[in-house]
Amino acid sequence: xxxxxxxxxxxxxxxxxxxxxxxxxxxxxxxxxxxxxxxxxxxxxxxxxxxxxxxxxxxxxxxxxxxxxxxxxxxxxxxxxxxxxxxxxxxxxxxxxxxxxxxxxxxxxxxxxxxxxxxxxxxxxxxxxxxxxxxxxxxxxxxxxxxxxxxxxxxxxxxxxxxxxxxxxxxxxxxxxxxxxxxxxxxxxxxxxxxxxxxxxxxxxxxxxxxxxxxxxxxxxxxxxxxxxxxxxxxxxxxxxxxxxxxxxxxxxxxxxxxxxxxxxxxxxxxxxxxxxxxxxxxxxxxxxxxxxxxxxxxxxxxxxxxxxxxx
Numbered sequence: 001x002x003x004x005x006x007x008x009x010x011x012x013x014x015x016x017x018x019x020x021x022x023x024x025x026x027x028x029x030x031x032x033x034x035x036x037x038x039x040x041x042x043x044x045x046x047x048x049x050x051x052x053x054x055x056x057x058x059x060x061x062x063x064x065x066x067x068x069x070x071x072x073x074x075x076x077x078x079x080x081x082x083x084x085x086x087x088x089x090x091x092x093x094x095x096x097x098x099x100x101x102x103x104x105x106x107x108x109x110x111x112x113x114x115x116x117x118x119x120x121x122x123x124x125x126x127x128x129x130x131x132x133x134x135x136x137x138x139x140x141x142x143x144x145x146x147x148x149x150x151x152x153x154x155x156x157x158x159x160x161x162x163x164x165x166x167x168x169x170x171x172x173x174x175x176x177x178x179x180x181x182x183x184x185x186x187x188x189x190x191x192x193x194x195x196x197x198x199x200x201x202x203x204x205x206x207x208x209x210x211x212x213x214x215x216x217x218x219x220x221x222x223x224x225x226x227x228x229x230x231x232x233x234x235x236x237x238x239x240x241x242x243x244x245x246x247x248x249x250x251x252x253x254x255x256x257x258x259x260x261x262x263x264x265x266x267x268x269x270x271x272x273x274x275x276x277x278x279x280x281x282x283x284x285x286x287x288x289x290x291x292x293x294x295x296x297x298x299x300x301x302x303x304x305x306x307x308x309x310x311x312x
Contacts, residue, residue, distance in 0.1 A: 001082035005114050008077055008085070014119040016154055021119075027219040028118070036074040038113040040100065046070060047097045050090055063090040073173035075115040076125045089115070126172060127164050139164050141217070167199065170206040 002008045018025030028034050036042065049070065050062035063086030071078040081089065092108040099105030127139025138150055142160025150156045163169055199205065210221050 001085075002080050003082050003085055005085070005089070005111055008081060009114050011077065011080060017119040020149070024219045031219060031221040033117045033221055035113075036117040037115055038096075038109055040097075042074065043093055043097050043109075043112070046093045050093070061087055061090070063087050066090065074117070076117075076121050077115050122164070122169070126169065127161050129163055129168075130172075141165055165205065165207060167205045167207075174206075 002011070032039070046066060049066065053062045053065055061083055063081075064083065066089070067078045067081065067086055078086065078089070089112070092112050095108040096105050096112060099108070123138050123140065125133060127133055127137075133139070136156050138147075138156045138158045139161035140147075140158055141164065142162075144158055145160045147158040150158045199208070211217055211219070
């Protein structure tokens with residue numbers, strides 16, 4: 001596990017990408033994805049998420065919850081962060097929000113921006129379906145397969161990925177936050193499922209509208225002009241609270257469910273043993289369990305019977 005942000009970034013250094021792909025590199029900072037961690041509304045949501053988590057009955061490092069829930073999409077590189085680094089990142093988030101505008105807050109924001117979504121997230125980590133991406137492989141649209149300069153100068157093979165060019169790649173993150181909790185993008189496309197099905201029927205993908213300018217691929221990811229207006233300026237506090245509440249609730253339900261199942265199994269096992277013992281246990285024989293007391297009782301009964309016969 002990686003102990004500091006700079007080492008985390010160096011795992012896949014995208015500065016090399018920008019040196020050659022200058023146009024795309026200049027477009028990227030203008031995209032919403034480039035602020036996946038450093039956007040102030042997002043940071044406020046993260047902070048509220050951590051506060052809610054810490055205020056709940058569940059204790060521990062809130063950075064781990066961020067990694068397992070928020071960062072899977074907002075900062076996929078964080079999966080390689082140590083618990084100590086996750087704790088540091090949590091502290092930077094609090095500083096960036098509480099000290100907004102100050103030198104301290106700006107310094108925290110600069111550090112956090114290093115783990116926002118960049119070239120490697122889409123073209124390496126998420127370039128193939130979950131679990132299928134290989135190390136040292138760049139995934140592209142397909143027309144630059146096995147690009148010599150990538151292999152010779154940077155040690156990366158280049159492979160065409162149909163998945164990268166499909167809507168499935170986008171909906172990997174732009175889907176439910178948690179089961180039943182629709183994301184902003186889904187709500188922007190009311191009835192999002194029918195929207196995707198309709199697009200697929202017409203051989204359209206998310207990229208067809210959001211990454212194309214005529215025949216040119218662009219990386220600013222603009223919102224398509226046909227999108228219905230959506231109140232995106234929802235308060236980050238509410239978003240963070242809802243996310244945290246759903247996470248805590250999910251954990252509590254999971255813990256209670258497991259405890260209930262174990263209790264049920266234990267009761268079933270204990271009940272089964274009692275029934276089995278009842279069925280196989282022979283009739284109770286006092287003499288077998290208390291032989292000395294039984295002999296004394298028999299002798300006493302004989303004496304009583306003898307006295308009665310003598311008296312008669």
